[in-house]
Amino acid sequence: MSSHPAPEELLLDYVAGALPAGPELAVALHVALDPASRETVDRLTALGGALLEREPAGAVDAGLGTVLERTLARLDDVPVEPKPSSRRHRHPGFEWAPAPLVPHLRPGMDWRRVMGKFDEIRLDLPGDFHRVSLLRLESGRGLPEHKHPGYEYTVVLQGGYTDETGSYGVGDFAVGPGSVRHEPIADPGEPCIAMIVVEKPIVLTGPWGRWLNPLVSRGLI
Known part of the structure; x- marks a missing residue:
């Protein structure tokens, strides 16, 4: 649970x-x-x-x-009928992916390094204005401190992370209101992989935010 x-x-x-x-x-x-x-x-x-x-x-x-x-x-x-298990082929390197994610993973899809801190795969969901990304953080590494002008939805798929609001493991879900500043840091052990859905571009609040936020708002990083 x-x-x-x-x-x-x-x-x-x-x-x-x-x-x-x-x-x-x-x-x-x-x-x-x-x-x-x-x-x-x-x-x-x-x-x-x-x-x-x-x-x-x-x-x-x-x-x-x-x-x-x-x-x-x-x-x-209300009784709940057990559902038959559904197995889908997972591409090499994505064995951790839950079944609902598999249809969105294309052959040859790979991580790209962002700001020298974390890896990202952006997902294209037609008809949706949200930015949807898979993020991967090595143990002890963190995302830059930031806040959100809109809502952020996060679900942990592998490993875990800790930020100002608590510690999150596999399956945990976070809904972040825009007023909260946080700096997620991957927990010890295997890399933390999470899917992040943001309503609007994040706003970096650290010392480099002034210079990097224009690039963030344009979707370049």
Whole structure:
């Protein structure tokens, strides 16, 4: 069970198909790695049709919070059928990739070094404005200190990292509001690999931020 699960409201949006492609993929990876969130999603899916049929017209819009609380309170009464395992071929070097990520990995895809600090693979998700990247940090290495003008969604796929908000391991999910400055540093052991989805370009807050932020905002780094 993840020590940092995705918010229940985000899981509900995921089940309802209300998320853009980037955040949707991040939640799908989290659900694939966290049994508790996967069970919640399965039960929400089972309840979805019945909930919409039973709610009076306008009730969902008028009291979404109440509907969500009512739905989550009923989850334990809904049985979850086990799903057959799904195996997909993983390209060499990407054996760690959860199944929802595999279709987005192309043969020959490789990491590129950014700012001499970390490795990145950018993913192109048609129709989505988010910047979606796989990041790899060697043990003890960190991302530059930064903040976010928009939201950041992070799911750990291998290893772990620690920042000002806590320590995160495989399957953990983080939603970062723009006001929080943080400097993620990879934990000891194997490299930390995470998928990062950002709504808007990050803003570097360290001593080099003034010079590098124009390049960041243009997507060059």
